[in-house]
Structures are given as structure tokens and as C-alpha cells.
Amino acid sequence: MPRSARIAEAFAGAILRSGGWVAPLVLFFSAGWLAWQAASGRGEDWGRVFGWFAGSAVLGVAGICLALPPALAGALLSRRIPMATFARIASAMPLSVPAFMILRRLGPMVSQAWGVPAQHPAWAVVALGWGLAMPLWIAFADALERQTVREWVDGALALGANPQRILWTLSLPAALPSMGAALMRAVARASGETMAVLLVSGNFSSSWGGADGASSVGVALALDLPEATGGGGLWTDLLRGAVLLSLWTMTLHGLALRLEPVDSEGASE
Amino acid sequence: MRRAGTFLLLTVIVLLLLPLLSLGWTTLSRLRPPQPRLLVLDDGRRILAAELDRDLEDRREGTRRVLQADGSVGFLGSATVSAMTVPEAWFVRRDDGPPVMGRLVGLATGAGDTLRGEAAETALREMPERIREDKTRMAREVRSAAPGAAFGRAMRQWELLRVADDRALAFLEDLDGVRRPVRLSAIRESWKASSSALGPWLAAPIRAWTLFLEDPDPWSGGGLFPVVSATLATVFLSGLLGGIPAILAALRISERTSPGRGARWIRRGSAWFAAVPGVVWGTIGAGVLVGGAGDRLDRLFGDHAWRNGGVLWGAVTLGALSAPTTLSAALRAIDRTPRLAREIARSCGATRWQVLRLVVLPQASRGLAGAWVSGLARAAGETAPLLMVGAARSVGGMSTESVHWFPRLSGGFLHLGVLACDPPWPALEAELGHPLAFLSLSLLAALCVALELVATRLLRQGPRRSA
Numbered sequence: 001m002p003r004s005a006r007i008a009e010a011f012a013g014a015i016l017r018s019g020g021w022v023a024p025l026v027l028f029f030s031a032g033w034l035a036w037q038a039a040s041g042r043g044e045d046w047g048r049v050f051g052w053f054a055g056s057a058v059l060g061v062a063g064i065c066l067a068l069p070p071a072l073a074g075a076l077l078s079r080r081i082p083m084a085t086f087a088r089i090a091s092a093m094p095l096s097v098p099a100f101m102i103l104r105r106l107g108p109m110v111s112q113a114w115g116v117p118a119q120h121p122a123w124a125v126v127a128l129g130w131g132l133a134m135p136l137w138i139a140f141a142d143a144l145e146r147q148t149v150r151e152w153v154d155g156a157l158a159l160g161a162n163p164q165r166i167l168w169t170l171s172l173p174a175a176l177p178s179m180g181a182a183l184m185r186a187v188a189r190a191s192g193e194t195m196a197v198l199l200v201s202g203n204f205s206s207s208w209g210g211a212d213g214a215s216s217v218g219v220a221l222a223l224d225l226p227e228a229t230g231g232g233g234l235w236t237d238l239l240r241g242a243v244l245l246s247l248w249t250m251t252l253h254g255l256a257l258r259l260e261p262v263d264s265e266g267a268s269e
Numbered sequence: 270m271r272r273a274g275t276f277l278l279l280t281v282i283v284l285l286l287l288p289l290l291s292l293g294w295t296t297l298s299r300l301r302p303p304q305p306r307l308l309v310l311d312d313g314r315r316i317l318a319a320e321l322d323r324d325l326e327d328r329r330e331g332t333r334r335v336l337q338a339d340g341s342v343g344f345l346g347s348a349t350v351s352a353m354t355v356p357e358a359w360f361v362r363r364d365d366g367p368p369v370m371g372r373l374v375g376l377a378t379g380a381g382d383t384l385r386g387e388a389a390e391t392a393l394r395e396m397p398e399r400i401r402e403d404k405t406r407m408a409r410e411v412r413s414a415a416p417g418a419a420f421g422r423a424m425r426q427w428e429l430l431r432v433a434d435d436r437a438l439a440f441l442e443d444l445d446g447v448r449r450p451v452r453l454s455a456i457r458e459s460w461k462a463s464s465s466a467l468g469p470w471l472a473a474p475i476r477a478w479t480l481f482l483e484d485p486d487p488w489s490g491g492g493l494f495p496v497v498s499a500t501l502a503t504v505f506l507s508g509l510l511g512g513i514p515a516i517l518a519a520l521r522i523s524e525r526t527s528p529g530r531g532a533r534w535i536r537r538g539s540a541w542f543a544a545v546p547g548v549v550w551g552t553i554g555a556g557v558l559v560g561g562a563g564d565r566l567d568r569l570f571g572d573h574a575w576r577n578g579g580v581l582w583g584a585v586t587l588g589a590l591s592a593p594t595t596l597s598a599a600l601r602a603i604d605r606t607p608r609l610a611r612e613i614a615r616s617c618g619a620t621r622w623q624v625l626r627l628v629v630l631p632q633a634s635r636g637l638a639g640a641w642v643s644g645l646a647r648a649a650g651e652t653a654p655l656l657m658v659g660a661a662r663s664v665g666g667m668s669t670e671s672v673h674w675f676p677r678l679s680g681g682f683l684h685l686g687v688l689a690c691d692p693p694w695p696a697l698e699a700e701l702g703h704p705l706a707f708l709s710l711s712l713l714a715a716l717c718v719a720l721e722l723v724a725t726r727l728l729r730q731g732p733r734r735s736a
Contacts, residue, residue: 034552089722
């Protein structure tokens with residue numbers, strides 16, 4: 001090997017060896033710092049921590065319950081998503097967009113017509129469901145497309161099965177694990193959403209939160225952390241809430257990873 | 270049956286697209302310039318005013334809000350009998366007071382001349398920009414003049430310009446004959462009432478461009494460019510600080526033929542950390558960077574810059590939260606390159622670097638680019654963590670010293686998402702229906718959608734076929 005190539009290789013190797021550990025170190029250090037802060041401080045009230053956490057979990061699950069029917073119906077009715085580009089655009093929008101439109105347009109209109117409050121935690125559920133229905137639909141449609149074995153479908157068609165029967169007996173059972181994984185990821189995303197909830201929840205006590213003011217971990221962190229004294233009771237409670245929320249979303253992702261079938265072309269270990 | 274199903278699907282898609290469509294439409298309609306109109310009320314009064322959108326309170330109480338000729342907001346309890354366009358009425362937005370409406374009766378040029386008619390209208394359109402440019406140039410000359418005679422000469426010229434500026438006025442007269450002088454150099458926007466219904470709609474994009482480019486001012490907001498540049502700087506800096514190390518980590522893990530325990534932990538950890546919500550990363554950023562490193566840096570340099578957060582802390586936080594997304598996407602992209610090709614290259618005597626450079630990178634380059642852009646897309650969509658690491662909630666407070674066309678790394682910074690969700694602009698902006706908040710969120714949504722689509726496209730293309 002020429003000398004210049006050896007030098008280039010040594011240089012590239014050094015960059016790769018040193019730079020390659022930066023991101024993992026930062027990630028593990030961050031997790032360690034959060035866990036240590038939450039464990040070492042003296043909290044004030046576990047009740048409010050669980051209240052915030054329950055608020056986040058219920059918001060996530062309720063939002064997905066709202067997103068599930070259109071997503072499931074869309075994926076089952078047609079394997080191909082109509083207006084696919086527009087669908088992908090809708091799935092890429094930040095969740096603060098539906099929340100903002102509820103805050104500025106829909107909430108006041110509905111409030112005027114039916115007298116319901118223009119800001120309420122229920123609106124946060126609507127915003128999450130509205131924003132996550134399309135990503136969920138795309139994930140379901142992808143799962144149905146990828147997990148269905150073409151040869152089995154051809155065989156079933158040759159034996160005289162109709163498309164509905166193929167869907168219920170072949171495609172859906174094969175795609176169910178992937179669809180379940182997508183559902184869990186969506187619940188995790190909805191549970192951790194902050195800005196959309198902050199915009200439309202109206203910052204008042206909800207029936208499920210059990211805490212005064214905003215009722216999810218994200219909203220409590222965004223509103224109260226700047227006011228909390230480092231190492232104080234509120235600070236520790238907020239960090240405990242953050243740890244609980246992270247564990248919840250990581251558990252959901254872990255379950256999703258377990259559920260999802262391993263992509264044969266992606267396995268290299 | 271099939272047609273009914275397709276119709277149902279299209280309806281659902283349109284319904285799900287409604288937030289974006291509604292955002293675009295409302296942004297455009299709120300950016301329409303307010304039109305001065307002659308309102309005839311049922312009690313016989315005739316007023317020159319621009320009608321504002323009715324909010325919840327107005328609908329409940331049956332009132333109508335209008336922007337009056339002197340720039341104040343009025344409530345009309347009585348019904349409007351008729352509303353008609355006044356073709357000669359002007360709407361003038363200025364930075365030293367509320368907007369003014371009225372007929373242009375004259376324009377004093379500052380050199381002692383008074384223009385009327387079309388000449389005055391042309392001067393009203395052209396002179397404000399010229400005077401502001403002259404003032405900026407003159408101020409620069411005064412600042413750069415050497416002490417002594419040159420400085421005295423520059424100051425004399427500055428005084429002459431200031432006197433001329435004080436005399437350069439446009440006079441607008443309302444229906445009651447009240448004449449209001451407006452300093453020409455303070456005028457930011459001026460337009461004549463449009464007689465066609467299409468005119469205001471056509472003016473909306475031009476107005477958006479004006480609001481985008483101009484400096485922020487305490488009366489009418491504006492100046493979205495510093496906000497956009499700070500947002501882009503935060504997002505792309507996060508790609509450098511978080512995305513590049515994540516891709517290096519992915520390459521480092523994949524270059525080993527038999528991954529060790531550490532590599533397996535990183536591989537699993539990247540998928541798990543990608544699930545952690547942005548607000549938790551914001552909490553870590555607030556504790557470690559703003560409260561920890563920022564405080565120490567300020568004590569070291571005797572400064573107050575770093576403990577208030579800033580673009581750098583925002584970018585590091587976004588970089589950390591997007592790194593797991595980039596890392597797991599990059600690992601998937603590298604995994605898609607044929608393992609056999611790598612093993613053949615190694616068996617032929619290629620070094621690790623040669624395998625990486627000649628086999629892995631050419632095939633995985635698109636996927637790695639897609640992984641990097643998907644990290645950017647995640648960072649662009651996050652707003653809540655930035656609230657904790659120094660994103661400012663006030664343009665007005667920052668307009669005098671801290672707003673720069675290109676952001677500084679320390680100190681408060683502006684972000685499109687934060688300003689859209691917590692509009693800091695003056696009260697008049699709220700009366701006009703938050704056009705800048707709508708424009709901010711539209712720009713942020715466009716950035717997120719564009720990045721996500723590019724990432725999806727790059728990641729879907731898979732490995733490049735070798736020739």
C-alpha cells in the first residue's frame with residue numbers, strides 16, 4: 001500500500017474511532033444524568049408525579065383511540081393510499097399544526113355553536129388523534145403491503161378466494177404484529193407530545209390528571225421547570241416525571257421492536 | 270361499492286389534510302392588507318374603517334370590531350347598513366405609532382416642497398425607503414468618521430438630514446376632516462384601497478415577503494427573517510453536532526465484522542433512545558447545558574450570556590434528541606449493503622478503511638444522507654425542548670439589541686414554532702388575527718414537510734446499484 005494511502009487510512013480511522021464514540025457517550029451520559037438527578041433529589045409529592053404521568057399516558061392512548069378508526073378503515077379499504085404524496089405531506093406535519101388550528105379556528109367555532117370550552121384537555125386528544133391518524137394509516141398500509149407474501153396471494157386467487165377473504169385470512173394475520181408495533185410507537189409519540197397539548201389544553205385541571213394546572217408530564221416540564229430551583233422538591237418531582245415518561249415511551253418502543261418481524265435484508269449481526 | 274369506498278377514502282384524506290390546508294388558507298387571508306372602507310351605520314354615522322375578523326366575544330355580544338382611521342380599535346354595536354370601498358383612501362403602517370387611514374391630501378418633501386395628487390402618491394410609495402436608506406448610510410458615516418473635522422462635518426450633515434426627515438410628512442385626512450401627519454421615514458407599508466375583490470388576495474404574498482424581510486418594530490412586528498435564520502441555524506447546527514457523530518458511530522459499528530457487546534448496546538440503545546420525547550431532552554439540556562455548563566462558562570468569563578441559553582445550547586439539545594433517530598436510520602442503511610461484498614473485499618486483502626470507502630460508502634451514501642435528513646426533520650419538528658434552552662418568547666424585547674440577521678450562539682434566540690404558539694407581537698397584531706403567527710407556523714410546517722419528504726425519498730431508494 002502506498003504511504004499516502006496508509007496515512008489517509010490512519011487519519012480516517014482516527015476520526016472514525018474518536019468521533020464514533022461521541023454520540024453514544026452523549027446519549028448514555030444524558031440518560032445517566034437524568035436518572036441520577038431524579039434518584040438523588042428529595043421530591044415533594046409522588047402523587048403529582050403519577051398524576052402528570054397518568055395524564056400523559058391517558059392523552060396518548062385516547063389520542064390514538066381517535067386516530068385508529070380512520071387509519072384502520074383506510075388501510076383495510078385500500079392497500080394503496082390515494083393521493084399518496086398529499087398523504088405523506090399530511091403525515092409529516094408537526095402536531096402543533098392541528099393544535100394551532102383548533103386553538104385559533106375550530107375551538108372558537110365549536111364553542112360558539114355548542115357552548116363547550118374553547119380550550120380543554122379533550123381538545124388535546126382531538127389534536128393528537130387528528131395529527132397521528134395519517135402516519136398510522138401509512139404505517140398500517142405499509143405493513144399490509146410488506147408482510148403479505150405475493151405467492152400465497154396468487155395461490156389463494158387461483159383457488160378461487162375473493163379479495164376480502166385474502167385480506168382477512170392472509171394479509172391481516174401476517175401484518176398484525178407490524179400494525180401492533182406501529183400502534184405502540186404512535187401511543188409513545190402521543191404520550192410525549194407537549195406543544196400541541198400546551199396549546200389547546202387550557203392549563204386547567206383535568207379529571208384524569210389529578211394535579212392542578214396542566215396535566216401531562218410534558219406540559220408540567222415546559223411550564224414549571226424554568227421556575228423550579230435546581231435540586232429542589234419541584235425540580236426532583238419534574239425529573240421523576242421525565243424518567244417515568246421516558247420509561248413508558250421506551251417500553252412501548254421495546255415492545256414494538258419485539259413485535260415487529262425482523263426484516264430479512266436488514267439483519268446483519 | 271368500489272366508488273363509494275374511494276370517495277370515502279378521499280374524504281378521510283382531505284379531512285386529515287384539513288389542518289394544513291386550513292393553515293395555508295388562513296395565513297393567506299390574514300396577510301391580506303386591511304381595506305379602508307366607508308361604513309354607513311344604522312344610526313346614520315359614516316366612518317372610515319377597516320373591518321376586522323369577529324372573534325368569539327364579538328359573536329357572543331353581537332358586536333363588530335373595526336380598525337379606525339386613527340389606528341385605534343373600535344366596537345360597533347349597531348348594524349352596518351352598507352360598506353363601500355373608498356378608492357382614494359390609503360392605509361399606512363408605520364413604526365412609530367399605530368397605522369393611519371385617510372385620503373392623501375398632500376406630502377411635504379422636507380426640502381420645502383409640497384406635492385399633491387399623483388405626484389404625492391408616487392412620493393408616498395417611493396420616498397420612505399429612500400429616506401431610510403439615507404439615514405442608515407449617514408449613521409454609518411458618522412460612526413466611521415475620524416474624530417476632529419471629519420466627525421464634525423458628518424454630524425452637521427446628520428443634523429441637516431434629521432431636520433429634513435422631521436419635515437418630510439404625508440398628510441392623511443379622514444371623513445371628519447381630521448388631518449394626521451405621518452413621518453415618511455417611519456412608513457413601513459402603504460397601500461391604496463383596492464376596488465376589486467381580488468386585489469387584497471394578490472397583495473398577500475407581497476405583504477408576506479415585506480413582513481419577512483423588514484426589521485422588527487415595536488408597533489407592527491414584522492422581521493421574520495431573523496427568526497427564520499435562527500430556526501435554520503439551530504436545526505442545521507444540530508445536524509452537525511448530533512447527526513454527523515451519529516453517522517460516524519454507525520460507520521464505526523458497521524466496520525467491525527463481528528460486533529462486540531458495546532456495539533450491540535449502542536445498536537439497541539439507539540432504537541430505545543429514539544423513543545424519548547423531545548421535552549425530556551429539553552429537560553436534560555436545561556439542567557446540563559443551561560444550568561450546568563452555561564453557569565460555569567459565565568463564571569469563568571464574568572459574563573451573563575451562556576446561562577440564558579442560546580442557539581448553541583438549542584442545537585446541542587436538538588442534536589442529542591435527533592442523534593438516535595439518525596443513528597438507527599444510518600445503521601439500517603448500512604445493513605442494507607450486501608454483507609457478502611464486504612466479506613469478499615476483506616478476503617481480497619482490503620483494509621477496513623478501503624472496505625468502508627470502496628464498498629460501504631458508495632452503496633450506503635443515499636441511505637446515510639437520508640438518515641441525516643431524517644434527524645434534521647425530527648429536530649425541525651421539535652418546539653417544546655427549545656422553550657427550556659433559551660428560545661425567547663418576545664420579539665419586542667429583543668428588537669433593540671439582540672435581533673440579528675444571523676443569530677449569535679449565546680443569549681436568547683428566536684424560533685418559528687415558539688413564536689407561533691406564543692405570539693409575542695404587539696396588541697394590534699392580535700387584533701388583525703395574528704397574521705405573523707400564522708406565517709411563522711406555515712414556514713415551520715413547510716420546513717418540516719420538506720425535510721421529511723426528502724428523508725423518506727432518500728431512505729426508500731435503498732442502496733445504489735454498483736456499475
